[in-house]
Amino acid sequence: MKHFTSITDVEHPDALIQQVVNLKEQPQFSNIGKHKTLGLVFFNPSLRTRLSTQKAAQNLGMDVIVLNINKDSWKVEFEDGTVMNGATQEHIKDAVKVISSYCDIMGVRSFATLEDREEDYKERVLTNFVQYSSVPVISLESATLHPLQSLTDMATITASAIQRPKVVLSWAPHPKALPQAVSNSFLQWSPAIDAEVVCACPEGYELSDAFTGGITTMHNQEEAFADADFIYAKNWSSYDSYGATPAVEKDWTITVEKMALTNDARFMHCLPIRRNVVASDPVIDHSLVYQQAKNREYAAQAVLQNLLEDL
Numbered sequence: 001m002k003h004f005t006s007i008t009d010v011e012h013p014d015a016l017i018q019q020v021v022n023l024k025e026q027p028q029f030s031n032i033g034k035h036k037t038l039g040l041v042f043f044n045p046s047l048r049t050r051l052s053t054q055k056a057a058q059n060l061g062m063d064v065i066v067l068n069i070n071k072d073s074w075k076v077e078f079e080d081g082t083v084m085n086g087a088t089q090e091h092i093k094d095a096v097k098v099i100s101s102y103c104d105i106m107g108v109r110s111f112a113t114l115e116d117r118e119e120d121y122k123e124r125v126l127t128n129f130v131q132y133s134s135v136p137v138i139s140l141e142s143a144t145l146h147p148l149q150s151l152t153d154m155a156t157i158t159a160s161a162i163q164r165p166k167v168v169l170s171w172a173p174h175p176k177a178l179p180q181a182v183s184n185s186f187l188q189w190s191p192a193i194d195a196e197v198v199c200a201c202p203e204g205y206e207l208s209d210a211f212t213g214g215i216t217t218m219h220n221q222e223e224a225f226a227d228a229d230f231i232y233a234k235n236w237s238s239y240d241s242y243g244a245t246p247a248v249e250k251d252w253t254i255t256v257e258k259m260a261l262t263n264d265a266r267f268m269h270c271l272p273i274r275r276n277v278v279a280s281d282p283v284i285d286h287s288l289v290y291q292q293a294k295n296r297e298y299a300a301q302a303v304l305q306n307l308l309e310d311l
């Protein structure tokens with residue numbers, strides 16, 4: 001594996017998912033990363049990605065350096081050929097070349113701005129990192145994808161050992177407009193496991209065809225929940241009216257009553273979760289969310305291990 005920015009970077013996604021399940025069942029520690037440095041660059045906040053990736057690197061003997069770029073560094077310019085006599089102080093090209101010179105593997109997190117669909121879906125920040133980095137790049141969640149989360153989620157579902165489960169990706173309310181990255185990526189990875197996947201969302205919140213191809217989209221949440229084995233909740237803003245949050249008539253919060261419509265489904269969410277908005281307290285308290293969070297460590301470790309082996 002050269003980079004890890006999308007499932008398309010992975011030759012055998014099913015084998016990688018199984019590697020994560022194996023690590024979860026039997027955690028491994030090694031020194032394959034001794035005297036190697038992982039650099040993590042954050043344009044946006046993070047709790048799980050930051051800590052689980054650091055922990056995974058430590059499990060492999062790596063050293064880790066972290067830069068919170070918007071907080072601690074210079075303001076970054078992305079336009080090529082621009083006269084930098086304004087607010088930006090360092091060009092992305094220079095920043096990435098320099099950061100990667102200190103690292104053997106680099107990770108970057110940069111969310112969608114939700115202002116311009118074309119710009120976000122071009123993945124300018126991630127693409128610049130891949131272009132100018134001299135070392136492999138891991139996406140720590142980009143504008144449109146979150147592959148470390150999806151790898152984790154596929155491993156969490158696989159570890160349950162339910163044969164061909166019904167998995168419902170359900171839109172849920174949120175006070176803020178959020179990116180489509182987690183949901184896009186979840187759908188993109190789901191063909192790598194043997195599952196029936198349904199997407200439930202209000203009208204106006206359909207995800208891009210690039211990710212929903214071959215997946216049933218339903219606008220009735222209760223109907224979608226029938227016979228489900230997993231409910232994967234996530235909010236996202238509109239793809240069609242890009243970044244907008246059109247009014248939704250029905251209450252899409254996931255409650256104990258709605259979970260009772262399922263086949264005793266396990267509730268999943270990537271976290272952080274707005275309690276009693278996305279889902280009610282008892283749903284979250286009896287869910288897989290902490291297992292998912294712990295599995296992030298194994299997913300990051302499997303990805304780092306593969307990248308280190310191919311250095």
Ligand SMILES: NCCC[C@H](NC(=O)CCC(=O)O)C(=O)O
Nearest residue numbers: 141176178179181182270271272
């Ligand atoms: N990394 C997991 C999710 C990150 C982000 N959530 C958020 O920004 C939530 C923020 C809030 O609750 O205000 C998202 O949806 O892509």
Ligand SMILES: NC(=O)OP(=O)(O)O
Nearest residue numbers: 046047048049270271
């Ligand atoms: N799930 C996830 O990526 O969490 P953080 O945003 O806290 O890293």
